[in-house]
Amino acid sequence: MARVEIKIAGFGGQGIVTLGRIIAFTAYGTGKYATETVAYGGEARGGSSWADVVVDDEEVDHPRCTKLDIAIIFSQEAATTFSGAVRDQGLLLYDPVTVETLSPRETTQVFAIPATSIAREVFNSAMVANTVMFGAFVALSGIFSKESAEKGVESTVPQGVLGLNLQAFQKGMEIAQRMKGG
Numbered sequence: 171m172a173r174v175e176i177k178i179a180g181f182g183g184q185g186i187v188t189l190g191r192i193i194a195f196t197a198y199g200t201g202k203y204a205t206e207t208v209a210y211g212g213e214a215r216g217g218s219s220w221a222d223v224v225v226d227d228e229e230v231d232h233p234r235c236t237k238l239d240i241a242i243i244f245s246q247e248a249a250t251t252f253s254g255a256v257r258d259q260g261l262l263l264y265d266p267v268t269v270e271t272l273s274p275r276e277t278t279q280v281f282a283i284p285a286t287s288i289a290r291e292v293f294n295s296a297m298v299a300n301t302v303m304f305g306a307f308v309a310l311s312g313i314f315s316k317e318s319a320e321k322g323v324e325s326t327v328p329q330g331v332l333g334l335n336l337q338a339f340q341k342g343m344e345i346a347q348r349m350k351g352g
Contacts, residue, residue: 172226174313175235179220179252180244180268182210185300188326189242190221192304196314196322197225205233218247225313240311242303244268244285263306265299281310281349288341298338301327305342310350316343 176193180186190206197204203226210219222235238256243249243264253272256262261279264272267286274280283306289299301323308319320336327335 173228173230174225174239174311175237176223176225176240176242177220177235177238177252177255178223178242178244179218179248180265181247182217182219184219184244184268185297186210186219186221186244189300189304190223192301192322192326193223193225193307195325196319197223199321199325200314200318202227203230205230207233218245220248240307242307243272244299244303246270249273261311263303263310265303279310281306281346283342283345285342288345289338292341293334293338295334297331298335301335301338302342302345305339305344306346307342308339309343309346 178186178189187208194204194206205224207222210217224230224233238260240261241252241256245268249264249269249272253262253274256278258275258277262274263281263283265285266282283303285299285302286296288302289296308314323335323339
């Protein structure tokens with residue numbers, strides 16, 4: 171696997187940083203190298219937030235995303251800023267509850283993952299929307315196996331909410347597999 175650059179963006183409180191950490195820890199667990207660089211506004215919740223995750227077979231020489239392979243978008247502001255930055259044949263996942271319009275390249279693979287709706291309606295907790303999205307990311311990107319991804323969740327999520335997050339991860343995988351037809 172060559173270098174894969176992943177941008178996760180939205181607002182504080184949506185689990186952006188945690189999702190980046192889950193992806194990075196999953197990469198470590200598979201023997202890959204990974205970095206996570208994060209930024210968030212001064213507000214505890216509601217300010218813009220993003221995480222750059224770089225996964226590679228070799229040591230990561232530059233930790234920031236310069237050519238996005240994958241974008242995971244949780245807010246309209248992030249969609250406006252990053253949806254057109256995904257490379258040709260790249261992957262763009264977004265939450266249609268929080269994103270109304272996108273401007274991706276014609277060749278970008280775009281998937282609307284209703285992570286917030288699923289988290290609220292199925293699990294009665296908006297806090298697992300990021301784990302629903304992680305499941306969709308794993309199913310659509312093919313970067314990690316389901317087993318490796320589950321271990322990434324287990325190594326990152328607090329024990330008290332681990333079961334809920336593993337269920338949310340599974341639901342995200344199922345929805346994405348149906349979307350891609352398999």
